[in-house]
Amino acid sequence: MVEAAAPTADAKSPGAGRLIAAVALSAALSPLNSTMIAVALGDMQSAFSIDSSRLRQYLVTSYLLTGIVLQSAGGKAGDRIGHHRTLALGQVLFATAALAAFALPSLPIVTLARITMAAAGAIIIPSAMALLRSELPFELRGRAFGAFGATMGLSAAIGPRLGALLLTHFSWRAMFLANVPVLMISALLAHGAHRRPAPAAHGPRARFDWLGSILLGGSLALLALGSERTGSRWFLLAGLLGLPLFALWERRAPDPVVQFSLFKISAFSLGTLIIGFQNLAMYSLLFELPQVASRLFGVEPKATGRVLFAMMGAMVVASVISGRLSDRLGARWLAVAGSASALCGVLLLRSAELLSLDQALIPLIFVGLGLGMTAAPAQAASLSAVPKTNAGMAAGLTSTFRYIGGMAGLAIIGIVLSDNHNYETIQREHATALTTFAVALAAALACSFGLPRKADTTTRA
Numbered sequence: 001m002v003e004a005a006a007p008t009a010d011a012k013s014p015g016a017g018r019l020i021a022a023v024a025l026s027a028a029l030s031p032l033n034s035t036m037i038a039v040a041l042g043d044m045q046s047a048f049s050i051d052s053s054r055l056r057q058y059l060v061t062s063y064l065l066t067g068i069v070l071q072s073a074g075g076k077a078g079d080r081i082g083h084h085r086t087l088a089l090g091q092v093l094f095a096t097a098a099l100a101a102f103a104l105p106s107l108p109i110v111t112l113a114r115i116t117m118a119a120a121g122a123i124i125i126p127s128a129m130a131l132l133r134s135e136l137p138f139e140l141r142g143r144a145f146g147a148f149g150a151t152m153g154l155s156a157a158i159g160p161r162l163g164a165l166l167l168t169h170f171s172w173r174a175m176f177l178a179n180v181p182v183l184m185i186s187a188l189l190a191h192g193a194h195r196r197p198a199p200a201a202h203g204p205r206a207r208f209d210w211l212g213s214i215l216l217g218g219s220l221a222l223l224a225l226g227s228e229r230t231g232s233r234w235f236l237l238a239g240l241l242g243l244p245l246f247a248l249w250e251r252r253a254p255d256p257v258v259q260f261s262l263f264k265i266s267a268f269s270l271g272t273l274i275i276g277f278q279n280l281a282m283y284s285l286l287f288e289l290p291q292v293a294s295r296l297f298g299v300e301p302k303a304t305g306r307v308l309f310a311m312m313g314a315m316v317v318a319s320v321i322s323g324r325l326s327d328r329l330g331a332r333w334l335a336v337a338g339s340a341s342a343l344c345g346v347l348l349l350r351s352a353e354l355l356s357l358d359q360a361l362i363p364l365i366f367v368g369l370g371l372g373m374t375a376a377p378a379q380a381a382s383l384s385a386v387p388k389t390n391a392g393m394a395a396g397l398t399s400t401f402r403y404i405g406g407m408a409g410l411a412i413i414g415i416v417l418s419d420n421h422n423y424e425t426i427q428r429e430h431a432t433a434l435t436t437f438a439v440a441l442a443a444a445l446a447c448s449f450g451l452p453r454k455a456d457t458t459t460r461a
Contacts, residue, residue, distance in 0.1 A: 016140055022189035023128035024148045026091055028155035029179055030121030033114075034063060035159030040172035047172070048107045058111045065224055066118035068403040069217030075126030075396020076257045080208065083127045083134065083392055087190060090123035095183045101176040113176070122399075129395035133383040139327050141384055146323015146376035150316040153372070157312035160305070212257040215246035220400070224407050262386055262394055267331075270447045271382025272401045274335065277444035278371055279405030280412075281342065281437040285311070285367065288413050292430045293357055295421055307361050311368035318372025323380070331377035335448035338377075342370025343441040350434035353427050370441075374448065381451050405440075412436050 037059060045055050078086040094117055101113035132144045166174040219242030226236025250256040263269045290304045322334050345366030354360065379398065386394040416433045420426070 016136060016144075018189045019131065019135060020144050020147050022186045023087065023131055024151040025182055025186040025189070026087065026094075027121075027125045027128040027148065028151045029094060029182060030067065030118070030125060031152055031156035032159045032162070033117060033121075033175075033179065034067075035156050036163035036175055037063075037114075039160050039163040040167055040175060043167065043172050044110075047105070050107065058107065059114050062111065063114045063118045064403075064407075065221050066115050067122050068224055068400065068407065069220050070119055070122035071126060071400040071403065072216055072257055072393065072396040073213040074123040075130065075392035075394070075399070076209070076213075077123065078127045078130055078392035078395075079390060083130045084190070086123050086392075087127040087131065088187065090120045090127060091183050091187050091190075093117075093120035094124070095180050098176040098179040098183075102173045105173055117179075125399050126392050126395040129379070129383060129398065130391035133386075133391045133395070134388045138384060141380040142326035142331075142376055143320075143323040145379040145383075146319045146321070146326075149323070149372070149375045149379065150319040153312055153319065154316045157309055157316075207255070209250075209253045209255055209257040212246060212250050212253050215242055215249060216257065219243045219246055220404070257393070258397065259390060259393060262390060262397070265385045266450055267385035267452055268382045268394060270450045271331075271378040271385075272398050274339070274374060274378045274444045274447045274451075275382075275398060276401035276405035276408075277440045277447070278339070278342065278374060279402045280409040280440045281346065281367070281444075282315075282371055282409075283406035284409035284413055284433065284437055285346075285364070287410060288417065288430075288433050289360065291413070291417055292354065292426060292433075295426050296354060296423070297357070304357060307357055307364055310361055311364040314365045314368030315372035315375075318369045319376050320372075322373040323376035326377035326380055330453050331381035331451040332448065332453045334377045335374045335381075335451050336445065338370045338373030338375075339441060339445035339448045340370065341373060342367045343438060343445055345370060346434055346438045346441060350431055350438065354430055374444070378448075378451065385452075409437075409440075 041052065041055060041059070044059070045052050048055065050058075074086065074090075097113040097116035097120065101110045128148070129145075132141060132148060136144050162178075163175055166172075166178060219239045222235045222239030222242060224239075226233060226239055247260070250258055250260065286308060289308065293304050318338070322338065326334050345363040345368075348366065349360055349363040352359070382398060383391060383394055413433065416436070417429050418425070420429075
């Protein structure tokens with residue numbers, strides 16, 4: 001059967017603005033809660049009388065792992081039952097878990113709530129991206145993904161600051177309650193933006209690919225656990241073996257959770273790789289620089305917040321601007337310029353010994369501008385290249401590659417950096433880490449040349 005045309009917003013429709021605001025607000029809660037909890041771990045450790053490393057495993061590692069393993073399944077579910085429905089489901093799950101953690105502050109409940117919030121985020125983010133692709137005309141998608149990326153980046157950057165503010169005036173429980181009004185506003189905006197289209201019709205409905213979802217999620221979880229410094233290499237090996245099994249199963253599954261034919265679409269595969277490579281560099285810098293500064297200058301990790309916030313601020317501004325420009329100019333040259341800017345920033349940072357934090361400010365601004373300039377055009381080009389009926393699956397894969405990039409970056413940091421406080425050793429490790437980030441950004445630059453050169457103003461199916 002042919003899919004019935006879903007109502008889409010035109011460029012002048014106020015519903016388009018409400019839709020963008022609704023999905024951006026909902027999706028922003030996932031990175032916000034990923035970083036906000038960092039400042040509360042000390043208070044929570046005292047409240048629960050638990051070792052700090054175990055607390056991080058329960059509340060931080062479990063959150064990240066759940067987010068990694070469920071992205072593709074969350075996107076596929078949206079393709080089957082409708083992205084408005086999965087967005088609403090994710091909002092309800094997120095709010096319910098946040099209220100439970102606020103009202104029942106015990107370690108088992110809070111841990112379960114964090115895992116549920118991560119699962120809800122894995123449903124919300126692909127649904128949000130798929131809605132921007134399927135309900136907005138092509139000439140609005142660049143600015144939509146620019147606003148979406150800016151909101152996600154800003155939420156991650158302000159998470160620790162917001163957490164500290166709530167902790168100062170209230171308690172760590174307020175961090176959970178703060179999610180609820182944001183979700184209520186997002187739900188109201190989403191409800192008023194468009195009428196909900198029926199899920200796509202594909203003829204006889206095959207059973208959901210549970211085995212494929214389990215194989216993919218399990219393999220990614222094992223890879224994440226094995227890539228940690230304290231992780232078992234057996235986990236890493238099992239994860240590497242699980243991925244080929246997943247690929248073999250997907251070729252036989254009647255309705256696979258991942259259609260590998262999507263990677264034959266060059267704009268999709270290149271855009272997804274760009275996002276993964278750039279996230280590797282971004283998350284690596286966010287974790288590497290505080291550790292190096294602490295060992296070199298004896299400063300607290302939070303002292304690096306000013307220069308890192310400058311990078312994130314530049315990324316937010318560039319994301320909004322490049323999103324609007326990509327609607328008129330296309331994705332290729334914006335992504336090329338952005339990737340080149342980020343690469344130059346890392347090479348500038350590597351060109352001399354790190355003698356002060358202020359020395360990193362200008363290079364990090366170049367990195368932030370480059371990352372922001374690239375993300376929106378790459379995402380818009382990537383998702384616009386796939387059929388609307390696979391928008392959720394494609395968004396889930398894009399989001400999964402984002403997580404994989406960050407996970408790979410953290411693994412590189414764990415391998416390269418040591419606890420040695422010798423000055424020459426620290427500078428050598430810093431240079432080695434920056435070299436790996438530069439290689440990732442060079443790969444993103446190479447991929448950028450394959451993106452569409454001109455903007456296609458037609459609305460694609």
